[in-house]
Amino acid sequence: MIYKLIFKLGQHLRNPSMEECSLFLKKSESWSLEALEDYQLKKLKEILRFAYAYSPFYRNYFEVQNFSISQIKKIDDIRKVPIVTKRLLLDNTLEIQATYKFKKLFKASTSGSTGEGLEFSRNEEADSFNRAAIFRGYSWYRVYPWDRNAYLWGFNFSLLEKGKTKCLDFLQNRFRIFSYEEKSFAHFVQKLRSAKYFHGYSSMLFQTAKLINERGLVLPKSLKMIKGTSEKIFDSYQEEVKKAFGLKIISEYGATESGIIAFECPEGNMHLNMEGVIVEEVDNEIIVTNLQMKSFPVIRYALGDYIQLAPRDEVCSCGRKHRILKEVIGRIGQNVYGIEGVYPSLYFYYIFKNIAKNSDLLLNYQVVQVRKGELEFRIEQSINEEEIRILRKEIEKYFEKNIRYKVLVGVNLIATKHKFKSFLSNMDS
Template structure:
């Protein structure tokens, strides 16, 4: 009870509108699809009006392109609005930020794979709505946010940041891990026995599961939810995690700029957070519009992921009619250089996806490119000759003779601030 009181007091101080937003989301999750889209259109029109009248960037851009926001009378009309890129957000941050006055704002910071940092101010309502969206997802699994939880976050901050994080962890009844070392993982596993849920980097959750299974450690029995975020949850992770914890890992998809985009339900479907975002799939790329943030409008934003949306008529047996995100297939813009041609790094996704779907072979991998025409495939664990041949055939299918490659088994992966990237190119560094 004391942990609940501490959490609620902290929540009410930091995010006074969170409770109201959460109550709204619990009601709207029962809405039919048509009502959800009516709500989206209403919020979209308000957002566009705010952006045009209070953001110098959008006003100048729309005037230059002769965009009339009053022409947006349906969600389909959103296509009339120009896209926004990460470079726009970084280069015109101050001009995108609206001149509206808010009682409370929070400084949000993010960095992409290029390392370019974005810093903007998010209004309290948008921040609270985002947190309420996460809490709604937790509620689908019977989780209360103040319950004991473990957090996989693999970057060891400075001493001052660690003190701050320890205080925040105390308020949220949370313990975290920064290291892949066996001693740290064993300590985390021991603490997990009293936890109700664990969340964070999916690769770290996987490695913890591997250790539990390898050493035949006593398994945490009270875990009701395992949530992977910030990284893709690969199919190869799932059997180990299920064996170690007794339940499947689920996915949460979002970004600092966009807020929560989708949350997986108990039936394994990723439901779009339709009350918070509008998602478009254009040439297999995601464009996302944050409907709730008025301090820093995010409109038709090229987030940088390839996605696949399910057909509108696909229904989930959980009863929610929110549209379904079938899959986040990979990152955009990372090129692989052959001797003659250039290829998308998305090829790696298909190579290993084909192995899992067609051959039933699940491999954890990382690909390194140090120079043009050469790739090193790092494979976790040992594989037999038959599996290696199948992998070679898939690689050759996509790159033919334009790339020389080497397969290294039982490899250790390279992590950046605790985060795993499946493709690392050192050509453009």
């Protein structure tokens, strides 16, 4: 197959280490939890020694924090390593970058949820390992990276960018939607009939499914995987997506600076990429250590999400022993400003989780704050007065009388730079 040959050639030229990484990851996939943790301990010591030797920031940081690598005897000793905050990472990017002369480096960048850009160099071995970890997840669904695929990742490009994107998409056997206009959308849906997997922003996957269902378009159930990333996957998305495609959206979780963290298996559990990262839950926050990236060491990094890990002894029925990430709850650090006082935006997660659990009311929502003490709850579905009453009761339980708010139903949710966020606020800017 031509696309497999193109992929293999591209892999050989760009990521020569990936074949070896893939073979290792398929082997380690069947390891026991103890074997995985032994490997993590070995790689942790290795990355700590490397960071101390070649990263000016870590050498100084470890010394100032009175941390010595000799303190690491078992995997739990990682807690003795000082935490690196996002602020430290952003302010010390150049000093974190290793001085070691790598054979091959790639530029990596992210705008980040706060809008503050991060740019660093990723060594080829780490890049290859990260890609191999993602493709291992694909293999759980009998999907290959060179299979025909649809991609939803924004479409507002200039003519030149659009041409470049189409060329790259062709080489990767990939196509995407550039407009939801009826004729263009129908052409996209026609192409979907030949696709093996469909991936991108979860809100765009949902909107595509919704339009397919509204327009009565029928698709053969040929897709093997629908993968959402970079955004929250609402429970309410799944019904629409299953109706359109016969599959649910599965989740991939990671970040540019940390690499792939977890991938959902066919049994519905998100397995940690234990060979690539160590994940800790500290006061409900994720602390992540990348075990493979030496060019820009990311060690005990407070990524900025609230998470929930499953107990260590919880095992998935798929047979994989990699620990399970129960849930990515939401972003840390976004404040809601009441008439008096400040509240965490995490409240919104609990408000809508509670009404889903107690009243079986699954809602696509977005909360907007433009002024202090005022909120706008935007609900995509059209809900009745009793359901609005249930929502109001839950809102007032968390904010009491310290917030003036209105509930808008049957409205479109707002995307910024093509990406959906469940809470929008300009109060901290």
